Amino acid sequence: MNKHATPNPRAEKITGGVATDQRHDSAHKHVNGSAVYIDDMPEPAGTLHVGLGLSKVAHGILKSVDLSAVRAAPGVIDVLTYADVPGENDVSPSNMHDDPVLAEGKVQFFGQPIFAVIAQTRDEARRAVRLAKIDYDELPAVIDIWDLDPVKDRQVTTPLALRRGDAAAAIQAAPRRIKNRMWLGGQDHFYLEGQVSLAIPGEDDEVIVYCSTQGPSETQHLVAHALGVPSHAVTVEVRRMGGGFGGKETQANQCAAIAAIAAKKHKRAVKIRLDRDEDMTATGKRHDFAIDYEVGFDDKGNILGVDFTFALRCGFSADLSGPVGDRALFHCDNAYFYPNVLAKSAPLYTNTVSNTAFRGFGGPQGMVGAERVIDEVAFAVGRDPLEIRKLNFYDPMEAIGSRNVTPYHQKVEDNIIHRIVAELEESAGYARRRREISAFNANSRFIKRGLALTPVKFGISFTKTESNQAGALVHVYADGSVHMNHGGTEMGQGLHLKVAQVVAEEFQIDLDRVKITATTTAKVPNTSPTAASSGADLNGMAAQNAARQIRQRLTDFAAEKYQVPLDQVVFLPNRVRVGNQEVSFNDLVKQAYIARVQLSAAGFYKTPKIHWDRSKGQGHAFYYYAYGAACAEVSVDTLTGEYVVERADILHDCGRSLNRAIDIGQVEGGFIQGMGWLTTEELWWDDKGRLRTHAPSTYKIPLASDRPKIFNVALTDWSQAYEPTIHRSKAVGEPPLPHGMAVLHALSDAVASVADHRICPRLDAPATPERVLMAIERLKNEVKANA
Numbered sequence: 001m002n003k004h005a006t007p008n009p010r011a012e013k014i015t016g017g018v019a020t021d022q023r024h025d026s027a028h029k030h031v032n033g034s035a036v037y038i039d040d041m042p043e044p045a046g047t048l049h050v051g052l053g054l055s056k057v058a059h060g061i062l063k064s065v066d067l068s069a070v071r072a073a074p075g076v077i078d079v080l081t082y083a084d085v086p087g088e089n090d091v092s093p094s095n096m097h098d099d100p101v102l103a104e105g106k107v108q109f110f111g112q113p114i115f116a117v118i119a120q121t122r123d124e125a126r127r128a129v130r131l132a133k134i135d136y137d138e139l140p141a142v143i144d145i146w147d148l149d150p151v152k153d154r155q156v157t158t159p160l161a162l163r164r165g166d167a168a169a170a171i172q173a174a175p176r177r178i179k180n181r182m183w184l185g186g187q188d189h190f191y192l193e194g195q196v197s198l199a200i201p202g203e204d205d206e207v208i209v210y211c212s213t214q215g216p217s218e219t220q221h222l223v224a225h226a227l228g229v230p231s232h233a234v235t236v237e238v239r240r241m242g243g244g245f246g247g248k249e250t251q252a253n254q255c256a257a258i259a260a261i262a263a264k265k266h267k268r269a270v271k272i273r274l275d276r277d278e279d280m281t282a283t284g285k286r287h288d289f290a291i292d293y294e295v296g297f298d299d300k301g302n303i304l305g306v307d308f309t310f311a312l313r314c315g316f317s318a319d320l321s322g323p324v325g326d327r328a329l330f331h332c333d334n335a336y337f338y339p340n341v342l343a344k345s346a347p348l349y350t351n352t353v354s355n356t357a358f359r360g361f362g363g364p365q366g367m368v369g370a371e372r373v374i375d376e377v378a379f380a381v382g383r384d385p386l387e388i389r390k391l392n393f394y395d396p397m398e399a400i401g402s403r404n405v406t407p408y409h410q411k412v413e414d415n416i417i418h419r420i421v422a423e424l425e426e427s428a429g430y431a432r433r434r435r436e437i438s439a440f441n442a443n444s445r446f447i448k449r450g451l452a453l454t455p456v457k458f459g460i461s462f463t464k465t466e467s468n469q470a471g472a473l474v475h476v477y478a479d480g481s482v483h484m485n486h487g488g489t490e491m492g493q494g495l496h497l498k499v500a501q502v503v504a505e506e507f508q509i510d511l512d513r514v515k516i517t518a519t520t521t522a523k524v525p526n527t528s529p530t531a532a533s534s535g536a537d538l539n540g541m542a543a544q545n546a547a548r549q550i551r552q553r554l555t556d557f558a559a560e561k562y563q564v565p566l567d568q569v570v571f572l573p574n575r576v577r578v579g580n581q582e583v584s585f586n587d588l589v590k591q592a593y594i595a596r597v598q599l600s601a602a603g604f605y606k607t608p609k610i611h612w613d614r615s616k617g618q619g620h621a622f623y624y625y626a627y628g629a630a631c632a633e634v635s636v637d638t639l640t641g642e643y644v645v646e647r648a649d650i651l652h653d654c655g656r657s658l659n660r661a662i663d664i665g666q667v668e669g670g671f672i673q674g675m676g677w678l679t680t681e682e683l684w685w686d687d688k689g690r691l692r693t694h695a696p697s698t699y700k701i702p703l704a705s706d707r708p709k710i711f712n713v714a715l716t717d718w719s720q721a722y723e724p725t726i727h728r729s730k731a732v733g734e735p736p737l738p739h740g741m742a743v744l745h746a747l748s749d750a751v752a753s754v755a756d757h758r759i760c761p762r763l764d765a766p767a768t769p770e771r772v773l774m775a776i777e778r779l780k781n782e783v784k785a786n787a
Contacts, residue, residue: 012572014511014573016510018727019658026490037241038273046269047270048118048270049119049121049122049270050258050270050272052129052258053070053115053117054114054278055110055114055134056134057107058351059689060137060138061106063137064135065115066132066133073124073127073131074127075121077118077120078265078266080116080258080261081102081115085101085102085257086228088225090226092318093250093319094319098317102116108317109315110690111691114132116262122273142349142350143351143352143685144313145290150309150311150344153348155346155348160345160617161617162329162342162617165341167341169305171340174297177294177297178297179293179294182368182369182764183289186683187285187677187683189244189246191242191248194274194279195255196211196271196274198269199256199270206233206234207227207234209236210236212238213241213248213252213256213489215252215489215527216237223257231521236256236520238518242491244489246356247356249320249356250320258272280699283353284315285355287321289312289313289365290311291309291310291369294307295307297380299381301378301381301388301391303373305338305340306338306340306341307342307343308329308332309346310343310344310366310369313350313352313355314350315350315354316351319354321347323362323463324356324362325345327361328345328366329366330363330406330408330459331362332366332367333370333406335393335415335627336370336392337395337403352689359734364741367456368744372762374388379757379760386421389453389455390418393455394417396418397416408612412625414625414721416627417455417629421629423651424631424651427649427712433633446637447635447636448753448754449633450633450636450751452745452748453630454738454741455629456627456738456739458625458627458738459625461532463612463621465611468534468606470527470528471487471542472487472543472603473486474601475599478590480513482509482513484543485517485520486539486542487542488535488536489519489535490519493666495530497516498662502540502544503543506548508575509585533626533735538607540726541605543603544603546601546603553598558583562579626655626731626732627719628736630739630741631650632649632746634750636751641768641776642769645675645706645708645746646709646710647709647711648671648711650713650736651716652713652714652736654730656720656721656729663732667715670737670740671713671739675702677740678766679747680701680702681699744767748767752779
C-alpha cells in the first residue's frame with residue numbers, strides 16, 4: 001500500500017481514454033502489410049477451393065445443366081448444385097425465401113451463381129467452371145426502371161407511404177408549382193478485400209467459418225439454415241474486413257454458405273474468394289433511383305407541400321430493399337420542414353443483381369431528392385439556393401415552434417443545423433466567394449466555376465427495432481490485463497479502438513492494457529450487423545455496461561476488505577484509492593481474484609425511446625440526429641464537361657467525439673465516397689443485363705488526384721448528443737457521405753451559369769463529364785429557344 005496519495009490526482013489522465021486522439025489500432029499493420037485478413041490466414045492442410053459457375057443470361061429457365069466436363073477437369077473434387085444444399089436453399093435476409101444459395105430451375109440475373117466447383121486449387125476451380133454446358137430457355141428481362149410504373153409493375157416487397165397534412169391540396173393551392181423527375185445512379189462498394197470465406201469442419205455438425213462479414217450472427221443463422229443444423233453448430237469469426245460499406249451486411253452470406261456446405265460434405269477446409277469481376281457482377285450494390293417530385297411553394301420560396309415517389313431498382317430479390325426504400329423516405333426532408341407531404345417508395349423488381357445496403361442505406365438518395373426540390377424552388381424564385389435552404393429549415397432546438405415534425409411524425413428536438421450552416425458559411429467565406437465566382441464567370445468564356453453549400457440531417461438508429469441491441473464480453477484477468485469482445489465488426493472504421501477506449505475509461509487504465517479480439521458468435525450471440533452507423537453507439541454502451549459490472553464488484557470488494565464506505569473507493573489512473581490509501585489496479589484485481597470475486601461480465605444495451613409502426617408510417621424512428629454541412633467549389637470546362645473540385649469545407653457534428661482523429665478520417669472518407677457516387681461512379685448494364693462496368697478499368701472511383709485541391713474538415717467543438725449516448729458522442733459512419741451532395745450542386749451551379757442562372761440545370765447523377773456537358777448544351781439550347 002502507498003499511504004501517500006498523489007497531489008491533485010485528477011490532473012493525471014490515463015493514456016488512450018475517451019475523447020483522446022488515438023491512431024487506429026491496426027494502422028501500422030495496414031501500412032506495412034502485416035494486418036491479417038482471411039486470405040492471409042495459413043490454410044489448413046488439404047484446403048479445397050471454390051469456383052462459381054455464373055449465369056450467362058439475365059432471365060431464363062434452366063433447360064439443361066451439363067456439368068460432366070466440369071467434373072472431369074483436372075483437380076476437381078466435386079461440383080455442387082442446389083440439390084447439394086442439405087438444408088434450406090435460401091440466404092434471404094428478409095426471410096422471403098427469394099434468394100437461393102444456388103439457382104434452382106431458373107436464373108433471374110446475369111451472373112447469378114448456378115453451381116460451385118470444389119477443386120484442389122483456386123486456379124483449377126476457376127478453369128473448370130468454364131467447361132459447363134448450360135442450355136437456357138430465355139425469358140423477357142426487365143433491366144431498367146425508368147419506364148416502369150411505380151404502382152402497376154412488379155415489386156419485390158411491400159412499399160411504404162409517409163403522409164402528413166394534405167400534400168395534394170397544398171400543392172394545388174400554392175402560388176407556384178413544379179413537377180419533374182430525376183435519375184440517381186447506384187454505386188459499387190469497391191471494398192479492397194472482396195467477398196471471402198474459409199470454412200473449417202469440426203466434430204459432429206460443427207463448422208467454423210472465417211468470413212468477411214458485417215453481420216456475423218446473420219451469417220451464422222443463414223449458414224445454419226443452409227446446412228440444416230441449429231445455429232449453435234456454426235461459429236462465425238471475423239477479426240477485420242478490408243472494407244465493407246454495407247456490401248458485407250448480407251452479401252457475405254452466400255459465399256459463407258457455399259464454403260460451409262462443401263467443408264461439411266468433404267470434411268476438409270474450403271475457401272472461396274471472388275475476384276473483382278465476379279464480385280462486381282454477382283453481388284448487390286447501392287440502389288439507383290428514379291425520383292418523381294411535385295412541389296408547391298410561394299413567391300419567397302417557402303415550401304408549402306411536396307409529393308415524392310422514390311422508385312428504386314431492387315434487382316431480383318428483396319434483400320434489404322424494403323428498409324432501404326423506407327430510409328430514403330425518412331430522409332426525403334433532409335433538414336427541411338414540409339408543412340404537407342406525401343412520400344412513397346416503389347421497390348421495383350428487375351433482372352439485375354439484388355441490390356443491398358450501402359453506406360447511408362437509402363438516406364443519401366432521399367436527401368438528393370430533397371435538394372433537387374430546393375434547387376427547383378430557388379431557380380423559380382430567382383434566389384441563391386442557400387437562401388431557400390435556410391428559409392425552409394426545421395426550427396432550431398433553442399426556439400422550437402410548430403415547424404419541427406417530420407413526414408413520419410417524429411419531432412426534431414435536437415436541431416443544430418442553423419448554427420452549423422452559419423459557422424461554415426462564415427469560415428468558408430461563402431458570400432465573398434459567391435461574388436468572386438460571379439465575377440470570374442463573367443470574364444471567363446469557357447471555364448465556369450460553381451459553388452454550393454448543402455446541409456445534412458441524418459437519423460441514427462435501425463428502423464428494425466430489434467436490431468437496436470448489442471452485447472459485449474469483458475474479462476479482467478488476475479494480472480490486471482483486460483480482454484474485450486463485442487458484437488460489432490471492424491472494417492477499417494476504428495470501432496474496436498473506440499470500444500477499447502470506453503473500457504479503458506471505465507477501469508481508468510491505459511489503453512494498451514485492453515486487448516482487442518476478433519468478433520465471434522461463440523463469445524457474443526445474437527448481435528446486430530455493424531451498420532446504420534450504430535457500431536460505437538450500441539457496442540460501446542454494451543461494453544461499458546460489462547465493465548461497470550466488474551468495476552462495481554471491485555468497488556464492493558475493496559469497501560468490504562478495507563472497511564470503508566463505497567463512496568471512498570475511487571478509481572484513479574491505473575490505481576484505486578481506498579479511503580486514504582491507494583492500491584494499483586493490478587494489485588486490487590489480484591486480491592479480488594484470491595477472494596473469488598467474479599472478474600468477467602456480459603454486457604448488454606438496447607436503444608431506448610425508439611418505436612416505429614410501418615403500417616401507419618409513424619413513430620419515433622431515430623434516437624437522435626447527426627448534423628453537418630459542406631461547401632464545395634468546382635471548375636467546369638464547358639467545351640468538354642470535365643471538371644475539378646477546387647475546394648471543399650466541411651463542418652460536421654460528432655457530438656462529444658470519442659476519438660476526433662478517427663472521426664475526422666471518417667468524415668473525409670465519407671465525403672470522397674459520396675462525391676464519387678454522385679460524379680464518376682457509373683454502373684451500366686447493357687440490354688442483355690450484363691454489367692459492363694465490372695472492373696477498375698471501366699468503373700471509376702475517385703483517385704487521390706480527385707480530392708479537392710483545398711480540403712478543410714472540422715468537427716464542431718461545442719455540440720453533444722441530445723440523448724444520453726455513449727459519452728454523449730454521435731455516430732459518424734454514414735452521416736458524412738451525403739456531404740458529397742455539395743459537389744453535385746456546385747457542378748449544377750457552374751452549369752447554370754451558362755444560362756445566367758435563369759434555368760434549373762436538373763443535373764442528374766452521377767454527374768459524369770458527359771452528363772455535365774449534355775446539361776450545358778441543353779441549357780444553351782433553351783436560352784436560344786427563348787431568345
